[in-house]
Amino acid sequence: MTPEEVAATPSVGRWFDSARLHSDPEDEKQLRLRLLGDFCDHMGQSPDELAAGLRRTTKGGDEAISGKRRAAMDAAIDEFVEKSGFTGRDAIVNGNILRSFLVHNGIFIQGRAWRG
Amino acid sequence: MEFKQVLGNRRSIRYFEPEKPVEKEKIQVMLEAANRASRSGNIDYWKALVVYRDELDAETLDGLRVPTTTADLDLAPVQIYFFADLSYADPNNFKRNLRDLVNVGALNPSHGWSEAYIDETVVGQIIAPMLSDPAVVGWMGTIETGLAISSAMLAAVDEGLGCCLHAVNMETAKQVFKYPDHWLPCWVLLVGYPAEDPQTKGQRPRRSISTMAYINNLDTPWEEDPAVTDKLKSSGLIQDPVDVEARAAEVRQLARRFGLPE
Numbered sequence: 001m002t003p004e005e006v007a008a009t010p011s012v013g014r015w016f017d018s019a020r021l022h023s024d025p026e027d028e029k030q031l032r033l034r035l036l037g038d039f040c041d042h043m044g045q046s047p048d049e050l051a052a053g054l055r056r057t058t059k060g061g062d063e064a065i066s067g068k069r070r071a072a073m074d075a076a077i078d079e080f081v082e083k084s085g086f087t088g089r090d091a092i093v094n095g096n097i098l099r100s101f102l103v104h105n106g107i108f109i110q111g112r113a114w115r116g
Numbered sequence: 117m118e119f120k121q122v123l124g125n126r127r128s129i130r131y132f133e134p135e136k137p138v139e140k141e142k143i144q145v146m147l148e149a150a151n152r153a154s155r156s157g158n159i160d161y162w163k164a165l166v167v168y169r170d171e172l173d174a175e176t177l178d179g180l181r182v183p184t185t186t187a188d189l190d191l192a193p194v195q196i197y198f199f200a201d202l203s204y205a206d207p208n209n210f211k212r213n214l215r216d217l218v219n220v221g222a223l224n225p226s227h228g229w230s231e232a233y234i235d236e237t238v239v240g241q242i243i244a245p246m247l248s249d250p251a252v253v254g255w256m257g258t259i260e261t262g263l264a265i266s267s268a269m270l271a272a273v274d275e276g277l278g279c280c281l282h283a284v285n286m287e288t289a290k291q292v293f294k295y296p297d298h299w300l301p302c303w304v305l306l307v308g309y310p311a312e313d314p315q316t317k318g319q320r321p322r323r324s325i326s327t328m329a330y331i332n333n334l335d336t337p338w339e340e341d342p343a344v345t346d347k348l349k350s351s352g353l354i355q356d357p358v359d360v361e362a363r364a365a366e367v368r369q370l371a372r373r374f375g376l377p378e
Contacts, residue, residue, distance in 0.1 A: 019378055020364075070183060093375040100377035110186035114375035115134040 001040045001047075003033035011047045011105050012036065018104040032097055039098050042080045051105035070109055073102070077111075089114045121352035122274050127316045129278025131370045132191040132308030142275040143194065143307070149271030150264035157243075158213040158222075159204045161260035163299055164268075165197040172292075179288035185304075187376055188282055192306035197289065198265050199299035200257030205247040207239045214238065254300065261302045268305065278310035312370055318358035 006012055012033070016022055021029060040046060045053065054073060056066040081095045096111040103109060117125070143166055155161060169177065169192060181189055189195070214223065214234045223229035246252055265281070272279045281303040289301070329338035348354040371378045 021378075067183070074183070089375055096375055096377045103377050109183055110188075111377065113134070113187040113190040114373075115190055 001037040003030055003037055006033045006037040006040065006047055009047045011051045012101070015101045015104040019100060032101075035094055035097055036101055038084070039077070039080050042083070043076060047101065051102060051107065054102065054107050065107055070107065073107075074099075074109060074111075089116060117274050118351065120348065122270050124319070124348075124351075124353040124355050125315060126270060126273045127278070127314065127320065128280040129308075129310045129312065129314070129316075130188060130191075130280055131311040131374070132188075132193065132278060132306070133311045134191045134193065134308070134374075136193070136309045138194045138277065138307055138309070142272075142277060143196070145275055146196070146268040146271045146277075146307070150268040153264040153267040155260050155263065156256070157210045158217050159209055159260070161200055161204050161257050162264045162302075163199045163201045163295075165199075165293055165295065167195040167197065167293075169193050169195065176288070176292050179292070180284045182283060182285050185282045185284050187374070188280070188306055189284065191311070191374065192308045194307040195284075196268070196305040196307060197293070197295075198261055198302045198305060199295060200254070200261040200302055202253055202257050202298045202300055203296075204257065205253040207244045207247060210243045211235070211239045257300060258302055265303060265305060272307060276309070276314075277307055278312075278314060279305050279307045282306055311373070313366060315355065316358060317363040317366060319355045320358060 007016075016029075021032070036047060040050065043050060050073075054066055054069050056064055056069075058064050077095050077098050080098075081091045084094070086094050092112055092114045099109050099111045147164060147166075150162065150164065169189070172180075177189060180195075211234060214229075215231055217223040218229050218231055218234065269279050269281075282305075284304050286301045289295070289304075295301075324340065326337040326340060330336055331338050345354065368378055370376070
């Protein structure tokens with residue numbers, strides 16, 4: 001997906017609004033959108049589908065986060081980051097940019113911290 | 117630090133200086149504070165396992181992660197696992213320790229206590245039946261452990277440390293640390309020097325005590341005395357509320373420093 005296609009999705013709008021990313025430098029915004037677009041291609045899903053796919057409906061009809069799918073998504077992010085050739089700090093930062101998209105769409109997920 | 121300042125300064129710290137070691141002596145201070153906490157029957161309810169992050173191999177640290185505690189485990193140099201040791205629930209422990217309390221005058225005849233009462237009545241009539249209910253044993257163990265944890269946390273603040281209670285993967289913890297089955301995991305207290313402003317740009321929201329406390333009957337909420345409130349503000353127990361903009365800027369700066377989601 002192109003950055004423009006990614007930016008036009010409601011879940012990315014929600015991410016940018018919630019994380020107050022609109023006022024960031026243009027190159028930083030483009031970097032985030034490109035990264036998410038590449039991840040969407042890797043997963044074969046749109047941003048909206050990525051976020052929605054981590055939710056499930058309980059027997060009682062409530063919305064919940066699927067623990068199994070979240071763990072799978074976490075692993076998929078790490079796999080994507082590795083496959084993209086990111087290492088060291090870049091690997092952590094880029095993985096966490098993708099997690100930030102999920103976080104601001106209501107998915108509780110944590111990545112590792114860079115200690116270097 | 118003055119006591120009220122310690123109470124007012126406590127925050128749940130989530131960004132630690134990952135490479136700044138925590139002195140063992142400061143951990144000892146925390147453990148001694150826990151050991152001085154109120155405890156019914158003078159029973160040793162809690163156990164603690166102090167783990168230095170860098171003593172764990174990478175695989176173990178990974179295994180301890182859960183979705184709600186991942187970055188925190190990277191950043192905190194020390195993990196203190198607090199358990200309620202349910203083996204406390206032996207009437208003989210109460211008999212022995214209550215006798216100690218009578219001997220040192222903590223429990224005294226003024227309030228009806230005597231060695232004879234302990235030997236002949238209290239254990240058989242009150243303690244043993246109480247301890248036969250697993251729900252009561254669990255409740256007592258965890259609440260008493262919580263009191264100890266609270267003292268340890270306040271001691272950490274006094275020592276210039278930050279801390280925050282967390283859950284980790286206890287299945288991994290059980291495999292790695294091999295704690296006994298009768299130790300009930302309560303919380304893991306992550307400890308380190310704050311990388312964030314220790315006062316986190318102001319106190320976190322708290323509802324007025326009048327929404328939680330009552331006087332004499334439940335129809336009469338506790339009414340705050342403004343003069344007391346002012347005194348508590350002067351002493352540092354009640355502090356300015358968080359400056360949301362300043363905090364947001366700090367969180368962003370910390371997220372960038374550690375490569376975490378913004």
